[in-house]
Amino acid sequence: MSSKSNNNKAYYYADLPILDISQPLEESSLESLSKACKEWGFFHIINHGISKDLCNQLHSLSKCLFSLPSDTKLKLGPFSNVKSYTPPFIASPFFESLRVNGPDFYLSAKSSEDVLFHKTNSKFSETMQEYCSKMAELCEKIVKIVLMSIGEGFEKMFYDDEFRKCHGYLRINNYSTPEEGEEVEGLGMHTDMSCITILYQDEIGGLQVKTNDGEWIDIKPSEGTLVVNIGDMLQAWSNDKLRSSEHRVVLKQPCVNRFSLAFFWCFEDHKVIVAPNEVVALHHANKRFYSPFLCLDYLKFRENNQKGSFEKVGFTVRDFAGI
Ligand SMILES: O=C(O)CCC(=O)C(=O)O
Numbered sequence: 452m453s454s455k456s457n458n459n460k461a462y463y464y465a466d467l468p469i470l471d472i473s474q475p476l477e478e479s480s481l482e483s484l485s486k487a488c489k490e491w492g493f494f495h496i497i498n499h500g501i502s503k504d505l506c507n508q509l510h511s512l513s514k515c516l517f518s519l520p521s522d523t524k525l526k527l528g529p530f531s532n533v534k535s536y537t538p539p540f541i542a543s544p545f546f547e548s549l550r551v552n553g554p555d556f557y558l559s560a561k562s563s564e565d566v567l568f569h570k571t572n573s574k575f576s577e578t579m580q581e582y583c584s585k586m587a588e589l590c591e592k593i594v595k596i597v598l599m600s601i602g603e604g605f606e607k608m609f610y611d612d613e614f615r616k617c618h619g620y621l622r623i624n625n626y627s628t629p630e631e632g633e634e635v636e637g638l639g640m641h642t643d644m645s646c647i648t649i650l651y652q653d654e655i656g657g658l659q660v661k662t663n664d665g666e667w668i669d670i671k672p673s674e675g676t677l678v679v680n681i682g683d684m685l686q687a688w689s690n691d692k693l694r695s696s697e698h699r700v701v702l703k704q705p706c707v708n709r710f711s712l713a714f715f716w717c718f719e720d721h722k723v724i725v726a727p728n729e730v731v732a733l734h735h736a737n738k739r740f741y742s743p744f745l746c747l748d749y750l751k752f753r754e755n756n757q758k759g760s761f762e763k764v765g766f767t768v769r770d771f772a773g774i
Pocket residue numbers: 622624638643650652658698699700710711712713
């Protein structure tokens with residue numbers, strides 16, 4: 452952890468490893484990755500192949516999208532048949548979000564685009580498709596690296612059987628803050644339900660992760676860097692070798708918009724999540740921490756137990772399947 456003093460207030464930043472994923476990983480990088488996945492559940496990646504230009508394009512499309520009138524956005528949910536839009540006051544008064552589902556990201560984005568832009572914003576669906584398919588490729592690569600960090604040969608042993616059918620979805624997030632006042636919570640404390648999440652955050656900052664000691668630490672934005680975090684599905688599958696950390700977004704500056712893109716990479720709904728014996732054997736007492744469970748049952752548990760039926764804020768996989 453490192454600190455910076457500003458007007459006598461100390462801000463702490465997580466010292467997360469930064470992996471250059473364009474290069475084969477060295478032994479020392481695997482070690483720091485393994486430590487970060489156990490301690491923080493978060494790390495950074497660079498040289499990931501997602502260009503600044505593409506992120507900027509998504510940012511300006513998102514500005515167009517979120518500046519549309521509420522009535523237009525509400526045609527996409529949450530109370531219509533389409534459920535891709537989460538308006539403010541569901542997760543928090545300062546958060547709204549649009550979801551793009553895989554595997555056909557183009558089709559999913561197009562069905563929102565047709566409602567939102569009356570078919571005039573032809574770049575929208577192509578750009579979403581480009582970003583999401585690159586993210587899906589990146590997720591496959593990262594899951595393999597994370598498996599390698601658990602144990603030698605684990606990537607070869609498990610990837611094909613266990614992770615081949617993973618799928619992804621994107622959330623485009625827009626945060627707004629009041630004109631004046633203290634800091635506000637943009638997104639409450641939660642764990643992600645995914646195997647892994649890849650996050651692009653703009654330069655505003657505000658993402659925080661909770662340490663084992665219950666302290667909140669900032670995850671500072673840095674240009675060209677993406678944040679990766681472990682989600683609940685992988686925590687359960689890895690029998691707690693990998694940590695799905697609680698995190699939140701705190702908005703510190705009045706009257707700014709914050710933009711982020713969260714891409715979630717998940718097991719297929721009908722997968723039974725159970726840690727393989729080889730993974731459980733890594734625990735000194737060979738102890739299992741979770742009962743096997745159906746992925747879809749966990750997703751439903753989260754949806755049905757959240758404030759305002761939003762899956763973001765509240766319970767974790769330990770509450771659901773912990774032994
Ligand atoms: O906006 C962010 O930085 C984080 C978003 C997040 O945690 C989520 O969408 O699950």
